[in-house]
Amino acid sequence: MELFEQQDSIFPTSYSEILQRIRNIDPVKYGSSRNYINGSVTYLSPYISRGIISTKFVLSEILKKGYQPAQIGKLIQELAWRDYWQQVWIAKGEAINEDLKHPQSSVSNTAISKAIVEANTGIEAIDTAIQEFYRTGYLHNHLRMYIASIACNSGQSHWKLPAQWMYYHLLDADWASNALSWQWVAGSNANKKYVANQENINKYCFTEQKDTFLDVPYETLPLSEIPEILKDTPHLVLKTPLPNQEPIVINEKLPSCIYNFYNLDPLWKKDSSANRILLLEPSHFEEYPVSQKSIDFIIEISKENIPNIQIYVGEFDELIKNYNFGAIYYKEHPLNDHYKGIEEARDWMFDVKGYYPSFFAFWKKCKKQLVF
Numbered sequence: 001m002e003l004f005e006q007q008d009s010i011f012p013t014s015y016s017e018i019l020q021r022i023r024n025i026d027p028v029k030y031g032s033s034r035n036y037i038n039g040s041v042t043y044l045s046p047y048i049s050r051g052i053i054s055t056k057f058v059l060s061e062i063l064k065k066g067y068q069p070a071q072i073g074k075l076i077q078e079l080a081w082r083d084y085w086q087q088v089w090i091a092k093g094e095a096i097n098e099d100l101k102h103p104q105s106s107v108s109n110t111a112i113s114k115a116i117v118e119a120n121t122g123i124e125a126i127d128t129a130i131q132e133f134y135r136t137g138y139l140h141n142h143l144r145m146y147i148a149s150i151a152c153n154s155g156q157s158h159w160k161l162p163a164q165w166m167y168y169h170l171l172d173a174d175w176a177s178n179a180l181s182w183q184w185v186a187g188s189n190a191n192k193k194y195v196a197n198q199e200n201i202n203k204y205c206f207t208e209q210k211d212t213f214l215d216v217p218y219e220t221l222p223l224s225e226i227p228e229i230l231k232d233t234p235h236l237v238l239k240t241p242l243p244n245q246e247p248i249v250i251n252e253k254l255p256s257c258i259y260n261f262y263n264l265d266p267l268w269k270k271d272s273s274a275n276r277i278l279l280l281e282p283s284h285f286e287e288y289p290v291s292q293k294s295i296d297f298i299i300e301i302s303k304e305n306i307p308n309i310q311i312y313v314g315e316f317d318e319l320i321k322n323y324n325f326g327a328i329y330y331k332e333h334p335l336n337d338h339y340k341g342i343e344e345a346r347d348w349m350f351d352v353k354g355y356y357p358s359f360f361a362f363w364k365k366c367k368k369q370l371v372f
Contacts (some may be wrong), residue, residue: 011171013301015266022061031074034193037125037140037205042075045172046137048082050298051331052305054347055079061311069370073139076349076370077363082177083349084362087293089176089334091355096179097160099188101357108156108226110248111233112165112351116151122229123212125205126150132133137171142204145185146196153187153193153222154213155230159186168238169291174262176334195221200274240285241292243299248310248323254325258316258339259309261290261298265330266305274329276309283315284335316340 012018026040032038057074059079062072069076082211089096115121119130129143139147144166150163163182167173179358183189198215202208209215213227251255256275257268261284278299302309312319316339320328350369356362 003180010043010138010369011297013297013304015052015305018044018053019061021047022053022058023065025062025075027062027072027075034074034078035142035204037129037143039140041140043138046297048176049172049174050301051265051346052301053265054221054349055082056347056349068096079349080363080366081359082174084356084359085176085180085333087362088180088354088355093334096176096183098184099314100180101189102187102191104152104158104186104188104191106153106156106222107158107166109233110158110161111330112157112162112236113155113230114232115229116147116155116162117165117236120229121150121212123150123201124209125201125207129205133169137169137291137297139166139170143180145194146201148182148185149194149196150224150230152182155233156226157186157233159183161236164289167234168289169293171294171297173288173290173294175288191252195220197221203291212325214245238289240289241295242280242282242285242313243295243311245313246311248277248312250323250325252324252326255329256325256341258328258330258341259302259306260284260330260333260336262333262335264298264302264306265331266268268331271323275325276306277315277319278306278311279311279319280311280313283314287315310368 016247021042021044029040030042034041044053044058048055048058060074062075063069077272092100101333113121116130119127121127126143126146129139130147133139147157147166148162151157153161159182163179166182167175167178170178179297180189185194187193195218196214197218198212201214213223213229254274255272256277259276259278260280299311320340329344330336330339330341332346350366351367352362352365354364
C-alpha cells in the first residue's frame with residue numbers, strides 16, 4: 001500500500017511543480033519498469049490530457065537533459081500513442097463512440113459489473129486499485145487494461161459504458177485514448193482481445209493470489225462463461241456536477257481566449273492582454289460526464305495558473321450571444337468544431353497527420369523525424 005498512500009497529493013496544481021515533475025523524470029528507468037505498479041512512471045497524464053503541457057513540450061524538455069532518442073525510445077513511443085489516438089479522433093470523429101473496426105464479439109450486456117464499480121471482484125490487486133482510483137483519480141495503465149479485460153472479456157460487457165465509467169473518474173480523462181484503448185482490449189479496435197490471467201496480475205502487482213476466476217491457463221481465455229461475481233450489472237448513472245452559472249465581465253476591446261476541459265495551457269498567449277474564459281458546456285459534459293474530483297481539479301488548476309480567468313457555465317453560442325466580443329481564439333480539438341473564431345493549432349510531437357489503421361504505421365512515420 002505504500003505506493004498508493006503517496007497518491008493523495010500525487011497531482012499538484014501549480015505550474016512550477018508540474019515543471020519540476022518533468023525535470024524529475026528518469027526516462028531510461030521508465031522504459032524498463034513502467035509495466036509494474038511501482039514502476040518509474042511520469043504521472044504527467046492529467047496535465048497532458050488537460051492541455052496544460054503538450055507531448056511535444058515533454059519530449060523537448062527531456063531531450064534538453066542530453067538523452068538520445070535511442071535511450072528513451074519507450075517513453076517517446078508512449079507519448080506518441082497519445083497523439084495517435086487524437087489523430088484517430090480527428091479523422092473518425094464520433095465514429096470512435098462505436099465499434100471502430102469490428103463488432104465486439106461475445107457481448108451479453110451493455111452495462112458494467114457491479115463488482116467492478118464496487119471494487120468487489122475478488123481479485124485483490126484489482127479491488128485495491130479501484131478503491132485508490134476513486135480516491136486519487138489515478139490508475140496505472142496496466143491496471144486499466146486488466147479492468148477493461150475483466151469488464152469486456154470476462155464480464156462480456158460492451159466496452160462503451162465501462163469506458164465511460166473509467167473516463168468519469170480519471171483526472172487524465174481523454175476520450176480518444178480511453179475509448180480507443182477499451183476497444184483495443186475488447187477486440188473492436190484490434191484483431192484480437194487483450195487478456196491477462198492471475199499469474200500476470202500477480203507478477204506486475206506484486207500479489208500472490210490464487211483460485212480466482214482468472215487463475216487459469218492463458219489458452220482458456222477469454223472465459224466462455226461469465227463468472228458469477230460479474231453477472232450483476234445494474235443501471236449506472238454518470239452525471240457531471242457543474243457549478244452554477246455566474247455572470248462574467250468582458251472587455252470587448254480585448255481579444256478573448258476560450259479555455260475548456262481539454263485546454264488549460266497557462267502559457268497560451270500569456271504575454272497578451274485578453275479576456276480569459278474557462279468554458280464549461282453542459283452539452284459537452286452530458287455526452288462525456290466527469291466526476292466532481294475532475295471538475296474541482298480543472299477549476300483549481302486554471303485559477304492557480306491562468307491570471308484573471310473567469311468561468312462560464314453554458315454553451316458557446318449562448319456565451320457569444322450574451323456578451324460582446326472582439327476576436328475570439330481557441331485551440332484545435334475534435335470537440336471544438338462548433339466554436340466560432342480563430343482556431344490555433346495544438347503542439348504535436350511530430351508532423352504526422354491523418355488516420356493510420358495501426359499505431360505502428362503511425363510510429364514508423366514519426367521515427368523518421370527523430371535522430372537515433
